Amino acid sequence: MTAIGVIILVTQILPSLGYYPKEDKRYVDQYKPFAEEVILKNILKEGANDKVLVLEDFKETVSRAGQISQEQIVIESQTLAGNDSSGVIGTLKVLPRDLQNIKWQSLHT
Numbered sequence: 001m002t003a004i005g006v007i008i009l010v011t012q013i014l015p016s017l018g019y020y021p022k023e024d025k026r027y028v029d030q031y032k033p034f035a036e037e038v039i040l041k042n043i044l045k046e047g048a049n050d051k052v053l054v055l056e057d058f059k060e061t062v063s064r065a066g067q068i069s070q071e072q073i074v075i076e077s078q079t080l081a082g083n084d085s086s087g088v089i090g091t092l093k094v095l096p097r098d099l100q101n102i103k104w105q106s107l108h109t
Helices: 002-011 025-029 032-048 055-066 070-084 087-100 104-108
Strands: none
Touching: 002 087, 025 070, 032 055, 032 070, 070 087
């Protein structure tokens, strides 16, 4: 039971200090290359549909990849940043960043 309590306390450090990694633009920007990779992998999976990609299909896949918007990349980056900063290990990983960005008003409410 103590371990569960510690886990809950550690994972609530960031929100209690008013830091949300998904809202930290500089932190989220670090995940943009990975987000692009995830989006492209998904497009390739959809294009393949468990079949061999032929040249005509691949041209369509490349066309779809060219239509990826910055908004899609940001959304995927936020998802990746949120996943990477969740849990005890994720919280401890971003804790130094959190301590630099404390929102003091959050501590009073």
